[in-house]
Amino acid sequence: MEESWSFLDTFEPNFRPLVVIELAKGTKEETIKWFTKRIVDKKVNGGAQLLVKQLENGDENVYLVGASHLRLLLGAETVGLVKECNDNSMRTFTYSSRKTFKDFADDNHNFLTMAECQYIIKHELENLRAKEEKIIPGYPQAKLYPGKSIVRRLLTSGILVQIFPLHDREELKKLRHSWYGRMKIGYQPLDEIRCYFGETIVLYFGFLEYFTFALIPMAVIGIPYYVFAWEDYDKYVMFATFNLLWSTVILEVWKRICAVMTYHWGTLLMKRQFEEPRPGFHGVLGINPVTGREEPVYSSIKRQIRIYLVSLPFVCLCLYFSLYVMMIYFDLEQWALDYHEENQSNFSSLMLFVPSIIYAVVIEVMNRIYRYAAEFLTSWENHRLESSYQNHLILKVLVFNFLNCFASLFYIAFVLFDMKLLRQSLATLLITSQILNQFVESLLPYWLQKRQKKRMKKHMCSPKTDLDLSLVEQVNLEREMGTYFGTFDDYLELFLQFGYVSLFSCVYPLAAVFAVLNNITEIYSDALKMCRIYKRPFAEPTANIGVWQLAFETMSVISVVTNCILIGMSPQVNALFSDSKMDLILTVALVEHLLLAIKFIMAFIIPDKPRDIQIKLDKLEFESLEALKQQQMKLAAESLKE
Secondary structure (H helix, E strand, O other): OHHHHOOOOOOOOOOOOOEEEOOOOOOOHHHHHHHHHHHOHHHOOOOOOOOOOOOOOOOOOEEEEEEHHHHHHHHHHHHHHOEOOOOOOEEEOOOHHHHHHHOOOOOOOOOOOOHHHHHHHHOOOHHHEEEOOEEEEEEEEOOOOOOOHHHHHHOOOOOOOEEOOOOHHHHHHHHHHHHHHHHOOOOHHHHHHHHHHHHHHHHHEEEEEHHOOOOOOHHHHHHHHHHHHHHHHHHHHHHHHHHHHHHHHHHHHHHHHHHHHHHHHHHHHHHHHHHEOOOOOOOOOOOOOOOOOEEEEEOOOHHHEEEEEEHHHHHHHHHHHHHHHHHHHHHHHHHHHHHHHHHHHHHHHHOOOOHHHHHHHHHHHHHHHHHHHHHHHHOOOOOOOOHHHHHHHHHHHHHHHHHHHHHHHHHHHHHHHOOOHHHHHHHHHHHHHHHHHHHHHHHHHHHHHHHHHHHHHOOOOOOHHHHHHOOOOOOOOHHEEEEEOOHHHHHHHHHHHHHHHHHHHOOOOHHHHHHHHHHHHHHHHHHHHHHHHOOOOOOOOOOOOHHHHHHHHHHHHHHHHHHHHHHHHHHHHHOOOOOOOOHHHHHHHHHHHHHHHHHHHHHHHOOOOOOOHHHHHHHEEEEEHHHHHHHHHHHHOOOOOO
């Protein structure tokens, strides 16, 4: 590959714009020249060796970035993309063995999808790092040091406004039609979504679809339990047991489905060593002992000090504040109950729901405010890898959201012992949060984007469809669209929904029904959001849903404990142990341990990967070891000749 870089030409007769760079108005000419030079400079000189072109007849501070076909192929090898070979196996792409890959031809510019090309360009731009520069030319206050990400510094200094990938209007129209253009009950076009948006986005939609179908049995069983046996807790034992086994099975089956999909997409085979330092990571420029590449180095001790002496106390303080707000909510509940007992009117009956609705809104507001604080702290901790950054951020947010959303329900169930209030609060929190999320995530952005699009098209000479827009008009429209910040909030919404469904299933069986109805609309609203409301996000290869899998599994374990205790608290079960409460406690603990044992046994006996996928992975590993042996034998033979 080193030889390939030397003859790589930056000239491309048919420039294909893939990524848009928008600089701030009034950016100094010397800054623009320096930045664009670093983009087009050769790799040996610290550049990205890409193509850059100013947007003609448009904003003078908007630039289009592309790359030659050869450059993209070499970039595919750098980032470790995995493609299908002619023998139907999946292998890491290398430029030297390019002829062995299916559909490859020197003149086939569609071998890499547009999303993969944009991912390669993003990777190269993010890895532009300062070498000898001390400041950004033209901006002495914007300091640089060896190893600092140039793009990151330009963003934080306000010089660089945004970087985003362009939509392919023709492909997007086809995707919209097959995805949500027709109201139909069926599977989503996951392969098409993956080709256009990448693996991270498609895995979220795949999991959303799978989770919705998995909820249907719970919803079907929950309806008769709700209608015919509301106060008979004995009958809820079977329902709760089914719930607990169901939650284990669906999560284990999802691992297998995920493995099949990501193997065929190539991301299951992508090696972790290709994960570069995240753009926000900073430190003294050094050499990675594993790869031998130059990259920033930062003391892990300093990071641990920041985590345990600053981040952890802050999170604990926020948790305390959340509990304080919860106690205010219970004061409001008591006030509403007293008011209803005094007046006994229809209005007073409605007032009983007001505290729960207010509390649900406050929970959503607190969750969003805390999210910003958690992002700031996690960024300040200076994690080297994006995966490490995401894991720490998710942990912070999950702990707070779990306590914020479920603490009141645990307090009602296990301190107040008020099953009626628990049922009412659970229903109110679930339904209110779903309505608020649909409004904030989809309806409001769609309305704002619709207004913005009308305003932009008024400045055009004549009304045009999306396919008729010129490149300048397309760029100007897309740069005004909102930015999609990733699947974090979408997974978090599903995680909390899973908690509402599983933690207190024996109290409110209809939770699964509302979850199914919400998720059906969520699929269409999220699809609309991706295609019409937000800019196209950069594709990000991934092999699974990451730490969210562990989060869902942890929630399912907690649900075993809560449901066993709730059933043990029922009057019918208490009547069976009227002589000895200790026998009741021991019986509940025994049942809970038995169910947990069954869960863990099921998780153990259900393989994470189907047998055929595991065989293919083992075969590739064996071939890699054999190739390494052959290489070592060849080197040994050459040394003996010398």
